[in-house]
Amino acid sequence: MPLPLIIGIGAAIAGAAGVGSGIRGGMKMKEANETMQLADSRHKKNIARFEKQSKKTSEQMDKVGQEELRILNSFEAFTQIFEKIHNKPQFKTFDKAGVVLPQYNAEELKKVSVGAGLLLGGIGGAAVGTAGGFAAAGATTAAVMALGTASTGTAIASLSGVAATNAALAALGGGAIAAGGGGMALGSAILGGATLGVGLLVGGIIFNITGSSLSNKADEAWSQMKKAEGEIDKICLYLDDLFNSAEKFYSTLTKINRLYIEHFEKLRTIVEVDGKTNWNMFTSEEQVMTQNTVLLVGVLFNMCKVKLVLVAENETDSNKVNSVAINKSIEDANKVLLNMN
Template sequence: MPIPLIIGAAAAAAGIYGAVKGVSGAIDQSTAKDINNSARSSVERANQELDELRSVTNETLEDYGQRKLRAFNGVISDFIETFQQIKNVDLKQSPELDKLNAGDFSSTTLLSLRQDYQALKDAGLGLGAGIGGGAALAFGAYNGTMLLATASTGTAISSLGGVAATNATLAWLGGGSLAAGGYGVAGGMMVLGGIVAGPALAIFGHVLGNKGEEALNKANANREQAHTICEQASLMGEKLKAITEVTVLANTTFSNVSSRLRHAVSDIKKVIDSEGLDFSGYTEKGKAAIFSAVKFAQLLKAMIDTPILDQEGNLVLSTQKRVLDVNEVTKGQKASLDSIAN
């Protein structure tokens, strides 16, 4: 075969091969672009859903914190002021009322309630004061001991919001989406589940490599990373749902106990008006009214002492059971009082 003919055939074959590779490269580039767009969309969607859950959890904890403050400035303050007027109170010498189980409400418990309320007033959160979002978030998440420790030593809390800021989870819950970046987000993710935060949306830049195969490999790697981020977001979402569920339960129970205590304090005032201030001279019905208020105050104190989150920002797993127990005791308390009244 003549050499020119061979060279011509080789050139033609090379041309065909180059054309095929060119088309293949273009297809790979297009596929890579589609994969990257899909990965980006999945992360954006996961981020949006997570941010919505974060917002709901934040609002739920804030609402619970506001309810606690209202109770301190309302029914708890009213109970303390009313109860301390009564003289010679003996919570252990009424066998007919033993089923109320009020004997474990010690003077220490009452003192602790007074100290908590005084701490709030020292912090500038007494009657008529408001509470900011960060403070309400911390007040809803923490128990009284954790939140009021500095105030109880005589040091006024200048900003309860600062308590939230020291906790990565609360800092994240209080503001900032997954895409916002920063320690609050990364810290919140790690606290909520030992998750190492990825750079999220930043990983999905447009692939500009000249080689279609390289672009496709990078896109596939991005897709895998997006899948990991979405799984992490899903895990965080489940933890947020759990926090919200427990907080809603605590809020409802706290509201119920507060309402019971409010009615009980009203009954105490009626007893004082009709039977005076000496507990030893009260009728059994009058003593029952005192036991009722004491027990509901004890239950409310138990709720105040029950945190939703620990100091590391994790959901306290025992909280749900404790709140359910308080709820059951509240129902049983009312039933016992009804039987005595009748």
């Protein structure tokens, strides 16, 4: 029934003496309805903004996670080539300009490579944000976790595909970790209450609600919308910060990996094509190149250990971007490049 007709009926019933109050009540109902429609429209725009930022951040985090797993998975091939070289010196731990890289450890590299390979096997069929969850928790940690035991007591490595990937993610704390954990949970709660409780009222007037009580409902809906808007603003700020940090981290990670691949292919050629497996037969340039390859492996291994997200202890709180560790890993990577021979 059109709103003017409703107002007209209200005025007629009121009688001649009550025409004024009927019209006032009708105006209240009209204003309340407009307020509720405005609250609903604004809330939907806020939700769309949240979903857009969430999708953008999740996709970037997935890019980081997938790249890290591919890098870790490639380390087994490196160890196989490197271990063929005899009489090579023991490469010392890199400790320059405040940067410390781990000493070469074949067993550890093989371990994370196998774990990363297991996780990669299920990424294709996993939900959006899964790979990002591994980046958030630290891909190296995730790869090692993949060789552990699921909550059911089953060895994760005995599972296959998506089952193994999901089990590892669950062991790390669940899929929500990538996009924000508690913050993401708040976002889900907001999305779940998208109508703000006004769905039955918006778009029509319910006859048994007086103009006054409808105004109260409208005020309540507006208040709920403003509260949700505040939460969405906070979550979007966090997600934007995470996106920017992940994008910056990814840029450095891929730059180092490209350089590593170039070095590794040269090393592979020396060992497998040229047949040089005795360190003493390497030219000085080849020895330096090999040492630099080991350094690049150390840089990548360290970067993949970084937890991009610091998980909030309280589920109602938002997680935090691990900016300090992210920035340090980027700075360390660039310092190593400057110190390479």
